[in-house]
Amino acid sequence: MKRETLLPLTVKELRALAAKKGIPKASSLVKAELIEALASSSKNPAPTAKIIAPTTEAKATIKNSATAKKISATKKSATKNNSSAKTKSKKNAPVSKSTRTRKRISLTSPKRKNVLPTAISPKPLNAILSKFISTSSLRVGAPPTPHNPQAPGANPGLPIPDHYGRDRLVLMVQDPLHIFAYWELQAETVARAINDTHGGDPVLVIHTSGNTETRSVDLRGGNYYLSVSADQDYEAELALRSTNGALHVLVRSNKVRTPAPSISQRIDEQWMGIENTEGSFHELLELAGLPGQVAGANSVSRLRDQRLATWNWQHSGVTSISSAVLSSHNRSSSARLSP
Amino acid sequence: MPDGYLMMVLHAHLPFVRHPEDPHFLEERWLFEAITETYIPLLSRLELLVRDGVRARLTMTWSPPLCEMLADPLLQGRYRLHVSRLLELAEQEVHAKQHSPFAEAARMYRDHYRYCLSIYERFQGNILTWVCQLRDLGVIEPITCGATHGFLPLMLTSEARRAQIAIAVRNYRKHFGCDPKGIWLPECGYVPGLEFLLKEQGIRFFFIDTHGVNFGTPRPRFGVYAPVFTEAGVAAFGRDPESSRSVWSAEVGYPGDSLYREFYRDLGYDGDYDYVKSFLHPDGVRRNLGLKYHAVTGKVQLHEKAPYLPAPAFARAMQHGADFVTKRVEQARHLAQVIGRAPLIVSPYDAELFGHWWFEGTQFIESIYRAAQNGGHQILPVSGSEYLGEFPIHQVITPSASSWGDAGYNGVWLNPSNDWIYRHLHAAEERMVALAQRFPNADGYLLRALNQMARELLLAQSSDWAFIMTTATTVPYAVRRTRDHINRFMGLHEQIISNQIQEDSVRDIEWRDSAFQEIDYHIYAGPRR
Numbered sequence: 083m084k085r086e087t088l089l090p091l092t093v094k095e096l097r098a099l100a101a102k103k104g105i106p107k108a109s110s111l112v113k114a115e116l117i118e119a120l121a122s123s124s125k126n127p128a129p130t131a132k133i134i135a136p137t138t139e140a141k142a143t144i145k146n147s148a149t150a151k152k153i154s155a156t157k158k159s160a161t162k163n164n165s166s167a168k169t170k171s172k173k174n175a176p177v178s179k180s181t182r183t184r185k186r187i188s189l190t191s192p193k194r195k196n197v198l199p200t201a202i203s204p205k206p207l208n209a210i211l212s213k214f215i216s217t218s219s220l221r222v223g224a225p226p227t228p229h230n231p232q233a234p235g236a237n238p239g240l241p242i243p244d245h246y247g248r249d250r251l252v253l254m255v256q257d258p259l260h261i262f263a264y265w266e267l268q269a270e271t272v273a274r275a276i277n278d279t280h281g282g283d284p285v286l287v288i289h290t291s292g293n294t295e296t297r298s299v300d301l302r303g304g305n306y307y308l309s310v311s312a313d314q315d316y317e318a319e320l321a322l323r324s325t326n327g328a329l330h331v332l333v334r335s336n337k338v339r340t341p342a343p344s345i346s347q348r349i350d351e352q353w354m355g356i357e358n359t360e361g362s363f364h365e366l367l368e369l370a371g372l373p374g375q376v377a378g379a380n381s382v383s384r385l386r387d388q389r390l391a392t393w394n395w396q397h398s399g400v401t402s403i404s405s406a407v408l409s410s411h412n413r414s415s416s417a418r419l420s421p
Numbered sequence: 422m423p424d425g426y427l428m429m430v431l432h433a434h435l436p437f438v439r440h441p442e443d444p445h446f447l448e449e450r451w452l453f454e455a456i457t458e459t460y461i462p463l464l465s466r467l468e469l470l471v472r473d474g475v476r477a478r479l480t481m482t483w484s485p486p487l488c489e490m491l492a493d494p495l496l497q498g499r500y501r502l503h504v505s506r507l508l509e510l511a512e513q514e515v516h517a518k519q520h521s522p523f524a525e526a527a528r529m530y531r532d533h534y535r536y537c538l539s540i541y542e543r544f545q546g547n548i549l550t551w552v553c554q555l556r557d558l559g560v561i562e563p564i565t566c567g568a569t570h571g572f573l574p575l576m577l578t579s580e581a582r583r584a585q586i587a588i589a590v591r592n593y594r595k596h597f598g599c600d601p602k603g604i605w606l607p608e609c610g611y612v613p614g615l616e617f618l619l620k621e622q623g624i625r626f627f628f629i630d631t632h633g634v635n636f637g638t639p640r641p642r643f644g645v646y647a648p649v650f651t652e653a654g655v656a657a658f659g660r661d662p663e664s665s666r667s668v669w670s671a672e673v674g675y676p677g678d679s680l681y682r683e684f685y686r687d688l689g690y691d692g693d694y695d696y697v698k699s700f701l702h703p704d705g706v707r708r709n710l711g712l713k714y715h716a717v718t719g720k721v722q723l724h725e726k727a728p729y730l731p732a733p734a735f736a737r738a739m740q741h742g743a744d745f746v747t748k749r750v751e752q753a754r755h756l757a758q759v760i761g762r763a764p765l766i767v768s769p770y771d772a773e774l775f776g777h778w779w780f781e782g783t784q785f786i787e788s789i790y791r792a793a794q795n796g797g798h799q800i801l802p803v804s805g806s807e808y809l810g811e812f813p814i815h816q817v818i819t820p821s822a823s824s825w826g827d828a829g830y831n832g833v834w835l836n837p838s839n840d841w842i843y844r845h846l847h848a849a850e851e852r853m854v855a856l857a858q859r860f861p862n863a864d865g866y867l868l869r870a871l872n873q874m875a876r877e878l879l880l881a882q883s884s885d886w887a888f889i890m891t892t893a894t895t896v897p898y899a900v901r902r903t904r905d906h907i908n909r910f911m912g913l914h915e916q917i918i919s920n921q922i923q924e925d926s927v928r929d930i931e932w933r934d935s936a937f938q939e940i941d942y943h944i945y946a947g948p949r950r
Contacts, residue, residue, distance in 0.1 A: 236897035239904030257830035341822035348639035354650040
């Protein structure tokens with residue numbers, strides 16, 4: 083059982099599952115521990131990349147967009163991972179859904195029905211090319227136009243390129259369970275591959291932890307969101323799959339890793355101290371007027387020179403020591419920080 | 422010995438908005454409002470604390486774009502004009518409202534705009550001088566941010582990430598006269614490995630969201646209640662969720678109190694059109710002017726809001742500041758039992774929340790320090806460097822990739838509303854790196870063009886644009902800025918590779934996008950050997 087499938091469950095549900103699986107002391111475990119225990123107890127190999135049907139409808143992936151309401155409508159700032167202090171929804175319209183077609187590919191969900199699209203059968207070269215390439219400009223995977231239409235009379239901004247004349251496949255992590263992929267292919271690259279394979283099914287090949295999955299894609303699309311597993315490395319290739327199953331790779335992606343979705347099971351500890359710099363650190367604090375020291379308001383230049391002369395973080399190092407040392411050190415030093 | 426330590430962290434940032442081509446550019450008001458409503462009130466209150474001998478320690482980001490704008494003579498001049506006009510309006514308002522329930526608020530605005538003008542004169546238009554004074558007094562520890570608040574996890578190349586950090590550090594040196602010890606990673610966006618780039622630039626600590634620490638490997642013994650060291654030796658402070666919630670939460674947060682000022686009732690909308698018209702933008706559209714006369718009141722319609730009374734509202738903010746401290750002491754005592762040591766509670770917020778959104782928020786900040794001192798410093802305010810100086814040994818972990826955006830990862834800056842920008846930004850990154858490596862010794866207009874390309878890339882990378890596209894607020898401006906910078910970048914690139922640099926074009930773009938005069942494109946060539 084995968085962690086991400088367990089995450090949405092309540093503690094009560096998790097405890098019931100744990101009890102079913104005979105996990106000891108399940109009633110005393112907190113959620114994260116329950117998830118880890120259940121995930122560890124599973125015999126299933128970790129990130130199999132089960133391919134689930136792509137969908138062609140646009141799906142905005144922004145979660146909980148309503149939390150944006152606390153942010154200034156006209157200003158910067160992040161949508162913090164918490165709720166609004168004041169409801170200031172007046173200036174914040176709901177997040178618009180994309181009107182563009184985007185593909186979603188799930189590599190994980192075991193529950194969704196596996197509905198594969200009709201495979202592309204071998205076709206004459208011209209037909210394949212016309213499928214892949216806008217013949218007027220020989221563009222493949224051209225970038226979409228900006229999602230938000232301009233208000234009437236608004237400055238739309240200066241023109242930007244449709245493409246950059248290179249073969250490119252880029253993976254980007256959206257969150258622990260989703261990766262975004264975009265690509266651009268040169269017409270020559272596709273034509274050459276089609277010649278070599280005598281036509282073929284365009285596929286996205288995803289590699290993770292020894293597993294490989296392929297998915298039929300539309301090369302013209304260029305924007306896909308993939309449902310994946312947390313805490314895994316991913317790489318991908320765009321390829322043409324010939325009728326005999328051979329893959330002709332068009333372009334390879336960068337490598338990304340999805341974040342961990344829960345606390346680490348590693349509990350070994352290493353501790354680090356600042357070696358050789360502690361003295362200069364205190365000197366620096368004094369120079370900065372910290373704590374309680376008063377420096378002249380016009381002494382910035384002098385302080386800068388002194389700081390540059392005394393500060394060298396590059397000399398810090400790693401020290402492995404026991405936590406007992408840490409405790410004693412902190413006890414002794416805490417007195418100095420008293421007001 | 423205190424029961425715990427409190428690190429208040431404010432993140433002050435605005436995107437670089439400066440349009441020399443338009444004397445009334447609307448979005449420049451973002452800066453003017455923040456100066457008037459947040460920065461000046463906040464710094465003023467910190468100065469009061471110094472005067473009264475109250476221990477205050479505030480770790481505060483002054484982002485490079487914000488510093489560039491605060492120090493810019495053109496924007497300084499426009500700010501003075503802006504406040505002068507507000508003062509003119511407020512003086513009319515004092516007369517117009519003298520016999521109404523709004524009289525006290527009207528006088529408050531008039532007095533405040535006068536004060537802002539006096540501050541402008543005192544610091545010759547640049548309040549960063551004030552920040553440096555408070556830094557020298559030990560009250561503020563200024564830290565830096567990404568050069569243009571670019572969201573580092575979504576950049577393709579380490580060179581681009583390095584440039585955001587290195588150019589920020591250099592810019593900090595220009596404005597503060599020393600090197601920053603800390604950095605606020607834009608949007609708290611972290612991916613493993615960033616710490617080595619921070620170390621290269623001499624950064625000693627950064628901030629990370631709660632789950633970035635708690636999901637780190639190995640498991641952090643003290644959670645977010647003590648900093649951790651990364652393998653690079655750079656410390657990471659994790660956000661305390663409890664104290665964040667007490668300010669941000671719609672259910673339990675302080676700013677929703679009925680006495681506080683209501684943001685959405687503004688003279689710009691409420692006033693007679695002919696009366697306010699001359700104070701609006703020349704396009705004549707009603708917008709906020711900053712003079713607001715109503716209180717939150719409760720869950721009522723906007724037209725049912727009660728008159729705003731400043732004195733009881735500010736008294737309530739003092740109560741809330743004291744309550745915040747009481748709760749932190751309780752929290753610290755509880756945590757101490759759990760982790761076996763005095764915890765550090767790190768409470769980061771957007772600076773502009775205080776004063777701009779939550780009008781009485783700067784009073785709240787001041788009251789925290791007063792209440793902590795009145796309580797005998799059971800909870801002791803500390804800054805980032807100060808804490809690390811006193812507690813230099815910490816557990817080593819690799820934090821987890823994270824951000825402080827909605828859902829905690831990259832989705833705010835990467836979703837169907839804004840994913841179109843990345844193929845352009847990434848192409849620009851790669852072209853910038855390639856040219857930096859190809860031209861190690863550029864001079865003349867080639868040098869200027871390369872430096873300007875670096876500026877354009879940085880400005881296009883600002884996370885603010887992707888954020889605005891997500892929240893669907895001022896989207897046309899965000900789209901325009903992204904497209905303009907990409908266009909200018911690619912145009913300069915074309916000129917360079919075709920060996921046909923147009924000097925007029927370079928000068929024009931330099932004039933339009935003038936941030937970071939100290940920029941050096943060589944940073945994109947990779948680490949210096």
